[in-house]
Amino acid sequence: MLNIPNLLTLMRILLIPVFLIRFLTAEFPEDYRVAAGILILSGVTDLLDGLIARKFHMTTQLGRILDPLADKLTLAAVMVGLWIQWPRLWPLFTVFLLKEAVMLAGGVVLHRRQVEIAGARWFGKLSTVLFYMTVVVVVACPWLGEEMVAKMLLVLLAFMAFSLVRYGLIFRQMLH
Secondary structure, eight states, X not given: OOXXXXXXXXXXXXXXXXXXXXXXXXXXXXXXXXXXXXXXXXHHHHHHHHHHHHHTTOOOHHHHHHHHHHHHHHHXXXXXXXXXXXXXXXXXXXXXXXXXXXXXXXXXXXXXXXXXXXXXXXXXXXXXXXXXXXXXXXXXXXXXXXXXXXXXXXXXXXXXXXXXXXXXXXXXHXXX
């Protein structure tokens, strides 16, 4: 069912190519800030879709599938864009993408087994907020340099790994 939260999630998915085009063709500081602004808009729609869905009892199974899918696609697009910007950091980007692939595969398995998919937990939400905060700074400030970007991404990766472990335990419990 397409309701307001699901439409906001679809909007977030549609912002992905817009972000990539702006970021990968950026030449001036203003261009990078516009790309960062697109990520901020994506983050705000992510926040709003969840708030609206819960407050107005508009949660749907489609939303439980689309929302994490939009998260994964956004993260993958941002990581690919950053990978192109800083190719020597490929090991970090690979770990991010593998983590998201594992989470997506777990969701698909649960869905195929017709297991009710629970909403995001606090640690998943925290990882998403930290993701947006980190990548907005990295995208808006490309002059930070490879070493600083690597440090920021390592901190983000630690939170995301924690989230992966916690969700893995929940997925395992849901399957049994």
